[in-house]
Amino acid sequence: MEQLAMQFPEWTRVAEVELVYKTKVKASERPKVNSSKDIYNILKQVWDENKIDMLEEFKVIFLNRANRVTGVYDASSGGITGTVADPRLILAAAIKSLSVSIVLSHNHPSGNLKPSRADEELTLKIKEAASYHDIKVLDHIIISSEGYYSFADEGLI
Numbered sequence: 001m002e003q004l005a006m007q008f009p010e011w012t013r014v015a016e017v018e019l020v021y022k023t024k025v026k027a028s029e030r031p032k033v034n035s036s037k038d039i040y041n042i043l044k045q046v047w048d049e050n051k052i053d054m055l056e057e058f059k060v061i062f063l064n065r066a067n068r069v070t071g072v073y074d075a076s077s078g079g080i081t082g083t084v085a086d087p088r089l090i091l092a093a094a095i096k097s098l099s100v101s102i103v104l105s106h107n108h109p110s111g112n113l114k115p116s117r118a119d120e121e122l123t124l125k126i127k128e129a130a131s132y133h134d135i136k137v138l139d140h141i142i143i144s145s146e147g148y149y150s151f152a153d154e155g156l157i
Contacts, residue, residue: 023070031068034067036139036141036150036153039141040148043059043061046059052109053145054080055078056081056083056107057076058075058076058083059072059073059074060073060102061105062097065100067101070098085106091133091135094135095135099135102138103138106119113143115149140152140157
């Protein structure tokens with residue numbers, strides 16, 4: 001075997017990949033999500049209140065099988081009227097974090113909580129793509145400094 005390895009240049013050998021999951025927070029100490037209100041309360045804690053009325057941002061909450069938050073991913077930060085959230089990056093982060101389900105979220109600096117057609121289309125696109133990886137999109141929350149809108153509560157997911 002060693003002689004065979006010596007016959008081929010270094011670049012032809014396949015690199016070994018090792019996955020490791022480390023956390024300093026016990027599962028029982030992570031916030032549990034039971035409703036859109038729980039999600040909104042978590043988002044209020046992680047959102048920069050100095051930016052919520054200024055520029056649009058997109059965040060994703062990662063959940064384990066027990067609906068406990070394992071992390072929050074800052075997917076994108078944009079301008080006053082929009083931001084671009086890349087479904088591939090969102091799913092890559094969800095897969096790497098071993099998420100069973102995710103909650104999408106973004107803010108509307110205008111304060112208008114009604115989802116746009118683009119918001120609805122992106123939600124469906126991510127939901128469909130996530131389903132191929134057995135990851136469930138539980139909700140998409142639009143927040144402002146005054147409240148929130150839940151796609152799940154409105155029957156849009």
